[in-house]
Amino acid sequence: MNPVVGPVVGIVMGSDSDWPVMKAAAEALAEFDIAFEADVVSAHRMPDEMLTYGREAAGRGLKAIIAGAGGAAHLPGMLAAVTPLPVIGVPVPLKYLDGMDSLLSIVQMPAGVPVATVAIGNARNAGLLAVRILAAGDDALQQKMVEFQESLRTVAHDKGKVVRDQ
Numbered sequence: 001m002n003p004v005v006g007p008v009v010g011i012v013m014g015s016d017s018d019w020p021v022m023k024a025a026a027e028a029l030a031e032f033d034i035a036f037e038a039d040v041v042s043a044h045r046m047p048d049e050m051l052t053y054g055r056e057a058a059g060r061g062l063k064a065i066i067a068g069a070g071g072a073a074h075l076p077g078m079l080a081a082v083t084p085l086p087v088i089g090v091p092v093p094l095k096y097l098d099g100m101d102s103l104l105s106i107v108q109m110p111a112g113v114p115v116a117t118v119a120i121g122n123a124r125n126a127g128l129l130a131v132r133i134l135a136a137g138d139d140a141l142q143q144k145m146v147e148f149q150e151s152l153r154t155v156a157h158d159k160g161k162v163v164r165d166q
């Protein structure tokens, strides 16, 4: 019998309204058979739960956290302040400012408290970056990543064929 594997990546967000963006991270993890959990942990509206989540994440077996929020997006940075795990921030675009507010809130961290920030709305890259972090200690997973990268090259090559054939 295979041992039950708990989640190794935590996906958190400031609101369930972020899920349409954040679900792309979950889909990327699922493509690589990475066990994950997803939850709403608002930095501003649930500060105690947010701190508890960050403080307990490593002890619960998580290896990385993907945190997304819009507007004054303090969730990724606050989690990075209380966990030793790598934190990947996803700026979620809202109605105003096109996500620039969220991007700057997440990316402008002080030295000593890193958050790896992906492009505005690009939760898929957050999922893929988490896979790469896990793959650094997992040869089989790294091989899957190499194969995925090769598939990207093939797609790009085929797209280029349309141009070359003109």
Ligand code: RP5
Binding pocket: 013, 014, 015, 016, 017, 018, 042, 068, 069, 070, 071, 092, 094
């Ligand atoms: C942020 O406020 C959340 O991350 C979300 O992007 C935004 C709006 O939240 P809701 O008003 O939809 O709950 O904290």
